[in-house]
Amino acid sequence: MKPVKVGICGLGTVGGGTFNVLQRNAAEIARRAGRGIDVAQIATRHPNPACNIGDTPTTGDVFDVVNNPEIDVVVELIGGYTLAKEVVMGAIANGKHVVTANKALIAVHGNEIFAAASEKGVVVAFEASVAGGIPIIKALREGLAANQIDWVAGIINGTGNFILTEMRDKGRTFEDVLAEAQALGYAESDPTFDVEGIDAAHKLTILASIAFGIPLQFDKAYTEGITKLTTADVNYAEALGYRIKHLGVARRTENGVELRVHPTLIPADRLLANVNGVMNAVMVNGDAVGSTLYYGAGAGAEPTASAVVADIIDVVRALTTDPNNRVPHLAFQAESLSDLPVLPVEQITTAYYLRLQAKDRPGVLAKVATILSERGINIESIMQKEAEEQDGLVPIILLTHRVREQDMNVAIAALEALEEIAAPLMRVRVEQLN
Numbered sequence: 001m002k003p004v005k006v007g008i009c010g011l012g013t014v015g016g017g018t019f020n021v022l023q024r025n026a027a028e029i030a031r032r033a034g035r036g037i038d039v040a041q042i043a044t045r046h047p048n049p050a051c052n053i054g055d056t057p058t059t060g061d062v063f064d065v066v067n068n069p070e071i072d073v074v075v076e077l078i079g080g081y082t083l084a085k086e087v088v089m090g091a092i093a094n095g096k097h098v099v100t101a102n103k104a105l106i107a108v109h110g111n112e113i114f115a116a117a118s119e120k121g122v123v124v125a126f127e128a129s130v131a132g133g134i135p136i137i138k139a140l141r142e143g144l145a146a147n148q149i150d151w152v153a154g155i156i157n158g159t160g161n162f163i164l165t166e167m168r169d170k171g172r173t174f175e176d177v178l179a180e181a182q183a184l185g186y187a188e189s190d191p192t193f194d195v196e197g198i199d200a201a202h203k204l205t206i207l208a209s210i211a212f213g214i215p216l217q218f219d220k221a222y223t224e225g226i227t228k229l230t231t232a233d234v235n236y237a238e239a240l241g242y243r244i245k246h247l248g249v250a251r252r253t254e255n256g257v258e259l260r261v262h263p264t265l266i267p268a269d270r271l272l273a274n275v276n277g278v279m280n281a282v283m284v285n286g287d288a289v290g291s292t293l294y295y296g297a298g299a300g301a302e303p304t305a306s307a308v309v310a311d312i313i314d315v316v317r318a319l320t321t322d323p324n325n326r327v328p329h330l331a332f333q334a335e336s337l338s339d340l341p342v343l344p345v346e347q348i349t350t351a352y353y354l355r356l357q358a359k360d361r362p363g364v365l366a367k368v369a370t371i372l373s374e375r376g377i378n379i380e381s382i383m384q385k386e387a388e389e390q391d392g393l394v395p396i397i398l399l400t401h402r403v404r405e406q407d408m409n410v411a412i413a414a415l416e417a418l419e420e421i422a423a424p425l426m427r428v429r430v431e432q433l434n
């Protein structure tokens, strides 16, 4: 059989890794795919010193690849929304299959892209868009297809996890660790996407759609970053037996889907609490299988290339199949997607860590307890520390049982209105993951 011709758009970190893996493992890949895979053209504005592309034809214009009649599969590794979307939509319009690692593009424009692809009978594969080298999309979409998925929780931003790990283990500053993540090629070109949870929300949006069979709804995801966390909170969490992780949580409830990314206390003995550095992990709970866990490198050239190349192999195998009998893009048949709403964050239910800075006076703790109990909020544990020298305020740390977020908001407003409590207080959500 003739080799399949692939065009790579973008020869940055992931593009370079993809080219190198395709070359190095060409024989093994051909044994798996049933035919060879040739890189027929690369679109790039800059050479990648990590790649020896030899005499592979190159162009500075991505549309040369999109419009190249020789090419069967366009691999979009440019990133961003605008040009990447034109490349993907152009390739689909030309009847070409697409492989992309672009989570932002899929999370924001995926519904439109998949509709166009289905119309044309082509595949858009996006395994590398979530958790780098971990085959979580394949696991959710195919391996767990028997299950009703109840929840998904993951550490799905390597940069953020690297920052939290280094802050906790080595006492390094936020800025110092972020600069290292950028130098290592893990961070997004706009690192606020990493530390404010936007990158994780893109990925969680994709996971939730595949888990629950709902359209992609990035605009409804609740996103909170890690920039307000202090070393004191990290240490208090440890003292209570918890770790703070930047978690993406998608949970199906009777009323709708919770879709949220925020710092989260999780018990220190959970496997997820021990996922450190740039590593990612995703926990999936299904009604038949129970809890499952997927762990691996969530970023970097070759881990991400591992997922891109696996998608290319899948597409090559699908070339001769009936388009109506392929695995649906979002796991469920497009006409069977559900209209289960994504809940506003006020409607979610979770437990809370609260840190209050209180004046050291008799009766303060009683007032705090009264405000919480009047709103039906059950305290699980309470810890009071020594007064801090600078301001003389006493840190009071509370863990609550699960409560609706809107009820907690009302309680927090009442606590902050107390004359003895400095506002704003610190609130971090808590998940037991059991």
Ligand code: HSE
Binding pocket: 129, 131, 132, 156, 157, 158, 159, 160, 186, 187, 188, 194, 199, 298, 299, 300
């Ligand atoms: N910036 C992302 C991360 C890269 O740190 O996880 C992989 O999507």
